Amino acid sequence: MVRARPSMRELITGRTRRGFVGRGAERAAFRENLELPPEDERHRFLFHVHGNAGVGKSFLVRELEQLARERGALTAYVDESAGSVPEAMAAISDRFARQGHRFKELDRLLATHRERRHEAESTVVETGDTLEPQPSAAGMTAARAGLVGLGLVPGVGAFAGAIDPAQLAQGADRLRAGLSARFRNQEDVQLVLSPERVLTPVLLTELADAADTAPWLVLFFDTYERTGPFLDGWLHDVMTTDRYGGSLPANTVVVTAGQRAFDTTRWGGFADFVTDLPLGxxxxxxxxxxxxxxxxxxxxxxxxxxxxxxxxxxxxxxxxxxxxxxxxxxxxxxxxxVERFLKWEQDPVRRSAALACALPRRLDADVFRAAVGCPEEEADALFG
Structure with missing residues (x-):
């Protein structure tokens, strides 16, 4: 039989891996972990890779994924292109489908979620006092309050502080009532209001089925400084609680990679099941x-x-x-x-402050104020 020619992606991956240098201890720790059964007390269920921008976190994550594949694992990779938990689930489903394991029920519900979410957003002004084609400023404020109150705005923290709490609650109640009236099926309402509650049990069932066909499932969550704010609590729940009526299969290993160190506030009680991989x-x-x-x-x-x-x-x-x-x-x-370090900072004032403060070898609040020249009332926030 004539062997199929490798694809461009396979050739690029092979060349990249051949040029991989260093991180021998980190690769060995991950490789050895896959040699231990989940029941072994030395086995770790979570690896957290962290370090400054440009230190090679994503490069190492890709290498770990290849090591897992070589041991027969089914893998999924999620990065900053996912902006919510449902989008992360969609990325996991897509990667498993490429390896021959389609999550049909999850895909169906994700499609419904996107449709209902779009309908909710397109008609959100109905939660105000008017049904104007061009909503008033008051109507738009109420609409925003409703979306924020129900957690439908990414980066909710940036908005919530600027909206009166009473208005936030009132807007959320109006939007909730409007959705209940619009969608007769309560599952559709929940797919907008609390998609994780509907989707997560289905994801866990799909993963359990896949786990029966492979020695390992390995889920990689890269760029965790961007995705962690909405993924970390959910991931903690599916790994350590039965909030969603189940947990991840025992032969699942999770790898997170981001700039920040391991969150001991949330995960500290599970340190014995985690391997911390700081990269310098x-x-x-x-x-x-x-x-x-x-x-x-x-x-x-x-x-x-x-x-x-x-x-x-x-x-x-x-x-x-x-x-x-x-x-x-x-x-x-x-x-x-500079591009690596400031990749995610879009605010021109903060970018300018970071560049100015990169010049002195040592930095304190006094040097900061001299370098940046900002008003004193802004100094504390920018210095942080």
Missing amino acids: PFTEAEARGLLADRGVVAEPVVEEVLRLTGGLPVLVSTLAEARPTDPDDIGDPSATA
Whole structure:
């Protein structure tokens, strides 16, 4: 039989993995964990990878996913493209479908959820005092209050503080009543108001069925500094409680990766079931290994790369790609570093403050105020 030619994705993945350098201890810990049955007290159900931007978290997560696949695991990968728990479930379902395990009932409910959510958002002005085609300012405020009160606005914290609590409650009650009147099926109402309550039990059933066909299920949640605010509480519930009428299958391993350290406030009581994987810059040996793998071996060049990058993996890799043979050939990695560090910060004032404060070697509140030149009443918030 003629073997099918590998796809472009498979070739790219193979080349990338062959160039993977370092993180040997982290990979070994994850690999060894998959050799232990869930009942073994040494087995860990959650791995948390964390470190500064550019330290190689996503690169390591992708490598761990490949290690899991090599051991027959079914895997799913969720990143910041998911903006809610239902969207994260949709990403999990999509990844399992690509591996031959369709979550038919979950997909059906997710489609209904999207339809009902769209209907609710498109008619939300009906919760105000008028049914104007162009709603009044008061009607729009009531609509926003209703959406925030029911948790239908991503980043709810940014809005809730600007809305009167009484208005928030009143708007939520109006929207809830309007949805109940519009959708006769109470499941449809719940799919808008509390989608996790309807969808999570179905997801757990689908995962349990898949778990019977594979040695491991491994769920990866990357960019957790963005997704953790809405995923962390839900993930804690499905792993440690029966709030949704079940729990994850025992042969499931969860991997989260983000900039922030492990949340001991929520997860502290389960520390014995967690492996914390803090990532720092490459050691000199690891950085030299990556450079050598890229053909960068001239000592003056290697020393200059080490000096410029401080061992930050993304910068070492960026400079190595150009295959410099002379120190004068090495570019300035600053632009890449800044883009990595400020990738998610869109506010121009906060970006400007971060850039100004990157210049001094040491920083305190006095230096901050001198560097940024902001009004004193704004200083505390920006300094944080």
